[in-house]
Every structure is written in C-alpha cells, then in structure tokens.
Amino acid sequence: MTAGLPMAVPEQELPPRIRIHEVGARDGLQNEKTVVPTEVKSEFIHRLAHAGLTTIEATSLVRPDRVPQLADAERLFPLLGDLKGVALPVLVPNARGLERAMALGVRRIAVFASATESFAKANLNRTVDESLAMFAPVVARAREDRMHVRGYLSMCFGDPWEGPVPIHQVVRIAKALLDLGCDELSLGDTIGVATPGHVQTLLSELNEEGVPTNALGVHFHDTYGQALANTLAALQHGVTTVDSSAGGLGGCPFARSATGNLATEDLVWMLDGLGVETGVDLGRLTATSVWLADQLGRPSPSRTVTALSHKE
Structure with a gap:
C-alpha cells in the first residue's frame, strides 16, 4: 500500500500548524460491541505515535459496568510508558x-x-450545574498536582432530545468550565448537526465573552458529512486544536444518533492539501487504520483510508 499525497495549495488565512488530539483509542474503541484486547489497544496507540501523533487520548477511568470496553485502563496505561514525548490524556x-x-x-x-x-x-x-459542582474539586486537585486539564463540552450545537442548542447556553457553560481551571476546552458536535456558519458564530460569541481562541479545540462528528467543512470554518477562525479519530471510529454510547468522529486520515489529507503542518505521516496512519480494521473485522469508514488502501 502506497499513500498518495494531495497537491499542497496553501491558504494564507489558516494557521501554519495545528495539533491533532487523537481520540480513537478512547472515544473510538469505547463504542465497539466487543471488548478489544488490551494488547491490541497498546499496539494501536504505539502505531499512532509512530505515525507522528503527539497527543493520543489513551483511555477513560470510568466505572467498568458503564463502559466495559475501557475497563482495562489499569492494565493498559503502564504498557505505554515507553512513549516519550507523547501526551497521553485520560x-x-x-x-x-x-x-x-x-x-x-x-x-x-x-x-x-x-x-x-x-x-x-x-x-x-446530574443536572448541568450539579455536574460542574462535581468537577470543581476534581479540576482543583488536578491543578494542584500540576496536571493539564482539558474540558470536553458535549452537545454544543444540537441535542437528540432538546434539538438546537442556544449559543448563549453553550457560552455560559464553556466559561464555567474555564473558570473551574480547565487549561483548554473542546467544543463537541456530539450528534454531528453543526454547519460552518453555526461554528463561526459560536466561536465569535465565545471570543466576545472573553474566551480566547487559543483555549479552544473542536470535536466534530460526521453524521451529516459536515465534519471537514466545520473544521475548516474553525481553522479560518484561528482554532489550532482539532480532535479526530483514526479510521473514523467512534460516536457516543449515550447518544444513539451520534455516528462516527471525524476521521484523522480525512483531516490530514485536507490539511496536507492546504499546506497546514500536522507532523503526521499519512501513509503510516492509513496503514494503522487498515491494521485496526482487520483486528475489528470490518472496514474503516474513513474515505481516505478506503481510497489509499486500494491504490496499486
């Protein structure tokens, strides 16, 4: 398998480099119907690091009965100790x-x-405010221990039960998370209903309320095929952190209408074509997703993986 590369035609208004926050090992694998062996997860993360990804969300320390696919966190994390220079948030x-x-x-x-x-x-x-109250001592203690804290904010654009989410509502909770002490905030389009204008309006409103763009990342799902368009809108606004999942794995186990995350390969293909640096080797990344798809027994939903893996 030989990975092709798009012709780079830079756009001057975009950031020269972005950081990919890879979520496939956590957000992706938590949705698998069967439990992926710990050794496979470890090799997956090592392969992602070898492809050039420097932030790889490793797992989740949740109750095993809630997300049994991630019940092996205590066995998995020690297997990643040799990955120097790679951030491994949980x-x-x-x-x-x-x-x-x-x-x-x-x-x-x-x-x-x-x-x-x-x-x-x-x-x-819990209610939203009860959730924030629960997180307050967690964030405070983590900061005391000089940990980096990321805040995920889900349902920023639409909710399967409530419909479109008012922008002022998202802004209030985003500011509350940052006020708790989060270092960065990931804005999630959990059910994939966002469109580019909505993205840019939300980002502008956050800026107007004192939230700097450099504190924000974006996390788009591709339910309606809008993830790349929404990402580009965020980059045009100055966002430099983008969440994605190798092979397009994932969704949300508690929101059935949430289909796959933005595929990291699709993101890298677009960014390579725009002349935006990621540090990711697309060939190695594609090979990793092909390998994992074989482990899972089904093809990757990523269009780029499909295209490159069928090249002569």
Missing part, C-alpha cells in the same frame, strides 16, 4: 477517577460536561 468522570489516574502517574486528564440538561442527565445522572 478521561476522568469524578474524584474517584482522578484518584485512579494519579495512582497510574497520569499527567493529563479530561472531564466531560454537557451543554444540555438532557444529556447531562443521560451521561452523568
């Missing part, structure tokens, strides 16, 4: 999750909040 749901993370020597964590009451109830069995 998702923690509460104080107990943070304790587990600290015991493992984790240095970067993420908390997962919702912009809507319905999803907060479905995901955390």
Whole structure:
C-alpha cells in the first residue's frame, strides 16, 4: 500500500500548524460491541505515535459496568510508558477517577460536561450545574498536582432530545468550565448537526465573552458529512486544536444518533492539501487504520483510508 499525497495549495488565512488530539483509542474503541484486547489497544496507540501523533487520548477511568470496553485502563496505561514525548490524556468522570489516574502517574486528564440538561442527565445522572459542582474539586486537585486539564463540552450545537442548542447556553457553560481551571476546552458536535456558519458564530460569541481562541479545540462528528467543512470554518477562525479519530471510529454510547468522529486520515489529507503542518505521516496512519480494521473485522469508514488502501 502506497499513500498518495494531495497537491499542497496553501491558504494564507489558516494557521501554519495545528495539533491533532487523537481520540480513537478512547472515544473510538469505547463504542465497539466487543471488548478489544488490551494488547491490541497498546499496539494501536504505539502505531499512532509512530505515525507522528503527539497527543493520543489513551483511555477513560470510568466505572467498568458503564463502559466495559475501557475497563482495562489499569492494565493498559503502564504498557505505554515507553512513549516519550507523547501526551497521553485520560478521561476522568469524578474524584474517584482522578484518584485512579494519579495512582497510574497520569499527567493529563479530561472531564466531560454537557451543554444540555438532557444529556447531562443521560451521561452523568446530574443536572448541568450539579455536574460542574462535581468537577470543581476534581479540576482543583488536578491543578494542584500540576496536571493539564482539558474540558470536553458535549452537545454544543444540537441535542437528540432538546434539538438546537442556544449559543448563549453553550457560552455560559464553556466559561464555567474555564473558570473551574480547565487549561483548554473542546467544543463537541456530539450528534454531528453543526454547519460552518453555526461554528463561526459560536466561536465569535465565545471570543466576545472573553474566551480566547487559543483555549479552544473542536470535536466534530460526521453524521451529516459536515465534519471537514466545520473544521475548516474553525481553522479560518484561528482554532489550532482539532480532535479526530483514526479510521473514523467512534460516536457516543449515550447518544444513539451520534455516528462516527471525524476521521484523522480525512483531516490530514485536507490539511496536507492546504499546506497546514500536522507532523503526521499519512501513509503510516492509513496503514494503522487498515491494521485496526482487520483486528475489528470490518472496514474503516474513513474515505481516505478506503481510497489509499486500494491504490496499486
């Protein structure tokens, strides 16, 4: 398999380089119907690092009965100790999750909040404000230990129960997460209903309310085929952190209408063509997703993986 490359035609208004926050090993594999062996997860993460990804979300320290696919966090994380220079954040749901993370020597964590009451109830069995109150001591303790803290904010554009989400509602909760002490905030289009104008309006409103663009990342799902268009809109606004999932794996186990994440290969293909640096070797990344698809017993949904893996 030989990976082709698009012709680079730079656009001057875009950032020269972006950081990809790879979520396939956590957000992707948590949705698999069967449990992926720990050794396969470890090799997947190592292959992603070898392809040039420098931020790879490794796992989630949630209750095993809630997300059994990630119940092996304590076995997986020690297998990644040889990955020097690679950030390996883990998702923690509460104080107990943070304790587990600290015991493992984790240095970067993420908390997962919702912009809507319905999803907060479905995901955390709490109201939005109760969720923020739960996260407050978690973030504070992590910061005391000099951990990097990422805040995920889900349902920023639409909710399967509530419909379109008012922008002022998203802004309020985004500011609250940053006020708690989060270092960065990932804006999630959990069910993939965002469009580029909506993306740029939300980013502008956040800026007007004092949230700097350099504190923001974006996390798009491709339910309606808008993930790349929405990413480009965010980049044109100055965003330099983009979440994606190798092979387009993932969705959300608590929102059935949430289909796959933006595929990292599709993102890299577009950015290579725009002359935006990522540090990612597309050939190695594509080979990794082909390998994982074989492990999972089904083809990758990524269009770029499909195209490149069939080249002579």
